[in-house]
Amino acid sequence: MAKSRNPAEAKAAKAEAKAARKAASKQRRGQLWQAFQIQRKEDKRLLPYMIGAFVLIVAASVAAGLYAGGFTMYMMIPLGIVLGALVAFIIFGRRAQKSVYRKAEGQTGAAAWALDNLRGKWRVTPGVAATGHFDAVHRVIGRPGVIFVGEGSPGRVKPLLAQEKKRTARLIGDTPIYDIIIGNGEGEVPLSKLERHLNKLPANITAKQMDSLESRLAALGTKMGPAAMPKGPLPGGAKMRGVQRTVRRR
Template identity: 80%
Template sequence: MAKLRDAKPSKAARAEAKAARKAAAKERRSQLWQAFTVQRQEDKRLLPYMLGAFLLIVGIGVAVGVWSGGFALISLPALGVVLGALVAFIIFGRRAQRSVYNKADGQTGAAAWALDNLRGKWRVTPGVAATGHFDAVHRVVGRPGVILVGEGSASRVKPLLAQEKKRTARLVGDVPIYDVIVGNGDGEVPLAKLERHLTRLPANITVKQMDSLESRLSALGSRAGTAAMPKGPLPGTAKMRGVQRTVRRR
């Protein structure tokens, strides 16, 4: 009898988990379709590129299947359909990502937003130093060591980076410290290439060392003061006073 009682809750839990997975999958499909609709309206080349890639790969699969004959006449066209759909989806993803970065480029808080969306084992602390004009330095701990990422006016960010680098060097010892300024000027890294720039840095420490390093650096705290960085890019046309009031309310 006890086993039957245990089986019922277990069955109900599995059914509930299955329903939750279905709901989550449906929501993801809905979000993906909305993103595709928006991107298609803004990017007139999206559909031609996706259809062109799909038809080209399917055509190659059919041609090779007809030439080979036998089982390949069935398998290669089917494989072409799968690969064509995959390539079309990749094209959509990359063009959508490029569009998002182009919109965020030059906006206040864009670098912090990009760092929060890094893929992989990165430990990001936004706004470890900042000015009242929303120039900021963000700290990233990863396999390369410590990376200080500055955004804002280069003339104001460079002194911030130099000061933060001195503070950080006192705690990290011989761990490498890199500094990066996000922007489109000489010696700066464009926002869209920031993740690629970080991933190309050499691996100098282990994941275990990263944990130890992060705990030591947390003692530094933040010198951002009242000029806390906004969560995500802000339109460049926004008036600074209104932006500051919004940030303070957060």
């Protein structure tokens, strides 16, 4: 039987774990503060909205406490401060997210990046089809079924979507297939509303069926390697000739 750690080793291990947690927490706070400073400089309405929400909620809580009187009055003040801070933080998070999507919109690889950051049990395969101009189709498997998300020029993306839907339908039978084109035109879905749009689709299959679909569709492969797709949104002026040549060869 293996000997247990002596008290000194156990104490050192606990101290090391505590120090690691503190370092990670400090790093997160630093990143959050940095994000706040960047957003504050870019978004002039951020601070007024955050301060206004905080003051309004605290004032409402104090008024409710004064009206109720007694012990409730003393409870409502700290409760109002906590709620006010929470709402202010939510406002910051939402405006920062909106800003990120606004910057990414229209850039190459933005849809793939947005899909990789989806919350929930979505199975994403980026770049199942693409052109040399970085028009791309990404495949998503979820409770609604199979969803193809196209980004790029609609004129070039639509034939890619039709082709992928056709070859996928041969394998999956009656499972629903949806297609989405990212953009701001008629019938298109803005990048910032992509996750909301996916979550609104009806649940047609179970988690077990999702696993089965993923296995079957893996056999289809992709028409371009994952390495050929950008890892995130690329600025419009980025030099992409080398990568485009790679895509064309594939």
